[in-house]
Amino acid sequence: MNVLVTGGAGYIGSHAVRQLVAAGHRVTVVDNLVRGHRTTVPPHVEFHRLDVCDTASLADVLRRSQSECVLHFAALAYVGESVTDPLRYYLNNATGTISLLDAMRQANVKRIVFSSTCATYGDPPELPIVETMPQAPINPYGRTKLLAEWVLRDQLAADPEFAFVALRYFNVAGCALDGSVGEDHSPETHLIPIVLQAALGLRDGVTVFGTDYSTPDGTCIRDYIHVEDLCAAHLIAMNSLSPGKAQFYNLGIGRGYSVREVIESARKVTGRAIPIRFGERRPGDPAALFASADKISQELGWAPSITSLDEIVASAWRWFEAHPRGYGDTR
Numbered sequence: 026m027n028v029l030v031t032g033g034a035g036y037i038g039s040h041a042v043r044q045l046v047a048a049g050h051r052v053t054v055v056d057n058l059v060r061g062h063r064t065t066v067p068p069h070v071e072f073h074r075l076d077v078c079d080t081a082s083l084a085d086v087l088r089r090s091q092s093e094c095v096l097h098f099a100a101l102a103y104v105g106e107s108v109t110d111p112l113r114y115y116l117n118n119a120t121g122t123i124s125l126l127d128a129m130r131q132a133n134v135k136r137i138v139f140s141s142t143c144a145t146y147g148d149p150p151e152l153p154i155v156e157t158m159p160q161a162p163i164n165p166y167g168r169t170k171l172l173a174e175w176v177l178r179d180q181l182a183a184d185p186e187f188a189f190v191a192l193r194y195f196n197v198a199g200c201a202l203d204g205s206v207g208e209d210h211s212p213e214t215h216l217i218p219i220v221l222q223a224a225l226g227l228r229d230g231v232t233v234f235g236t237d238y239s240t241p242d243g244t245c246i247r248d249y250i251h252v253e254d255l256c257a258a259h260l261i262a263m264n265s266l267s268p269g270k271a272q273f274y275n276l277g278i279g280r281g282y283s284v285r286e287v288i289e290s291a292r293k294v295t296g297r298a299i300p301i302r303f304g305e306r307r308p309g310d311p312a313a314l315f316a317s318a319d320k321i322s323q324e325l326g327w328a329p330s331i332t333s334l335d336e337i338v339a340s341a342w343r344w345f346e347a348h349p350r351g352y353g354d355t356r
């Protein structure tokens with residue numbers, strides 16, 4: 026299939042591009058490189074440095090690449106930044122998705138897999154989180170993604186040939202098992218990279234925000250899904266797209282690990298000291314978040330192959346140890 030990947034130079038997108046190419050798809054990447062790295066895009070993959078808000082150029086790329094389906098990863102994805110600069114998030118994530126859908130309409134492309142997030146659920150009433158739970162995001166980032174989900178629903182209601190899958194990711198972690206691509210965010214906000222950067226001595230330690238949560242060890246619990254498993258779900262989702270059908274699936278491993286467990290795992294995997302200090306709770310951080318991934322398992326047959334925290338951390342460590350400065354490029 027001819028597939029257009031937005032945000033294909035980013036962390037998850039770069040892993041997805043490799044899986045798509047390996048599965049025989051012809052891939053075109055669109056990324057404005059605001060957070061991505063040009064060097065992650067394989068030389069034989071067509072690349073366009075383009076903002077998804079540029080509807081006309083996007084429609085042109087969709088037409089010329091004869092794309093049949095879009096995987097839409099492009100977004101800004103820092104919760105804290107979305108609080109201090111909400112308009113940038115609404116413009117980029119919500120307007121960007123609307124622009125993409127408009128370009129797809131102009132180019133007559135009807136199928137899309139959308140990167141949504143567990144942040145659309147906010148602080149859930151119970152665990153594990155199932156897809157039918159109320160979506161009440163507690164930050165602008167989550168609201169931009171929920172808004173995009175609603176635009177997708179409305180577009181489907183207006184066009185019976187349109188089809189989408191919204192995948193609500195939990196915490197994506199780990200790096201390519203073959204070491205070809207990895208995670209390089211600047212600034213870094215994800216726990217596992219931060220802990221590994223501390224193991225490398227690139228940070229003086231890790232701050233644990235809150236030790237008095239109602240969890241077994243008092244620290245926050247999150248569901249870490251390996252990036253390769255997450256991308257595999259996209260290929261399955263892509264093949265399940267069917268005209269007039271809206272699908273929503275959680276993507277997690279169905280269990281959570283605490284901040285202390287992540288740090289302990291990293292100490293074990295790296296054999297290095299990782300200094301920690303304790304800080305106050307961060308506002309808006311729920312005590313525990315983990316998915317039920319039963320729906321995608323039952324309906325599409327997807328299941329995570331990596332559920333051990335040590336394995337996830339080890340795959341990330343291989344990358345961080347080999348690339349302490351990340352891609353080290355200038356975008």
Ligand SMILES: NC(=O)c1ccc[n+]([C@@H]2O[C@H](COP(=O)([O-])OP(=O)(O)OC[C@H]3O[C@@H](n4cnc5c(N)ncnc54)[C@H](O)[C@@H]3O)[C@@H](O)[C@H]2O)c1
Nearest residue numbers: 032034035036037057058059060061076077099100194197
């Ligand atoms: N990483 C996670 O744990 C996680 C969890 C839930 C959801 N998500 C979602 O998954 C997607 C990918 O996340 P990621 O962690 O790979 O982030 P990332 O920042 O590494 O990748 C996003 C890519 O999109 C590009 N981009 C952003 N805005 C763009 C625009 N307007 N036009 C063109 N390109 C643009 C960036 O340059 C970057 O390459 C995002 O939509 C994010 O919201 C990620």
